[in-house]
Amino acid sequence: MPDLKPALFLDRDGVLNEDRGYVSRWEDFHWIPGARETVAAFNRAGWLVIVVTNQSGVGRGYYTEDAVHELHARMQADLGTAGARIDAFYHAPQHPEAQAQAYRHPDPPLRKPNPGMILQALRDWPIDRGASMLIGDKPSDLEAALRAGVRGVLFEGGDLRAFLHDARLLPSGGAD
Numbered sequence: 001m002p003d004l005k006p007a008l009f010l011d012r013d014g015v016l017n018e019d020r021g022y023v024s025r026w027e028d029f030h031w032i033p034g035a036r037e038t039v040a041a042f043n044r045a046g047w048l049v050i051v052v053t054n055q056s057g058v059g060r061g062y063y064t065e066d067a068v069h070e071l072h073a074r075m076q077a078d079l080g081t082a083g084a085r086i087d088a089f090y091h092a093p094q095h096p097e098a099q100a101q102a103y104r105h106p107d108p109p110l111r112k113p114n115p116g117m118i119l120q121a122l123r124d125w126p127i128d129r130g131a132s133m134l135i136g137d138k139p140s141d142l143e144a145a146l147r148a149g150v151r152g153v154l155f156e157g158g159d160l161r162a163f164l165h166d167a168r169l170l171p172s173g174g175a176d
Contacts, residue, residue, distance in 0.1 A: 006131035008042045009118060009145070012053035014137035015155050024063035026074040034161030040084035041161065045171035048087045048125055052117040052134070055091040059098030088125065090117040113143035118150060133169070
């Protein structure tokens with residue numbers, strides 16, 4: 001069994017990028033200040049960095065899952081220029097009011113506040129649950145973390161790296 005690593009779970013919209021409502025194109029994507037530096041710091045410290053993002057815009061018919069994957073690929077490429085990487089992206093396209101039947105579910109298990117995406121990552125990766133944390137910008141993010149047994153941290157905007165530094169949540173070994 002591989003050695004377990006702590007994981008930094010990150011919500012996407014509002015934590016990594018500005019939440020401008022259903023962001024699905026690179027042209028509309030704008031990093032939150034300090035987000036790339038945060039990912040790089042956790043990478044250097046040996047943490048897994050995993051994005052868990054509700055993407056009801058897919059279920060609502062605003063954009064496709066291919067658009068989500070394309071945006072995540074662009075994020076990954078841009079992070080590479082900053083010496084950073086996301087180890088995995090998980091997204092939940094389901095919604096109770098989805099237009100497409102394939103995405104309609106009364107209580108989607110992957111969609112936060114349900115813990116499905118986090119639980120899937122815990123199955124897929126050698127994660128030390130007790131040492132891990134999720135950073136989100138909504139109560140539903142924190143609820144998902146709680147239900148998955150992971151520490152939840154509420155980010156209310158500003159510079160993500162400065163916020164984590166001030167809260168003493170940057171990992172040792174991840175300093176610049």
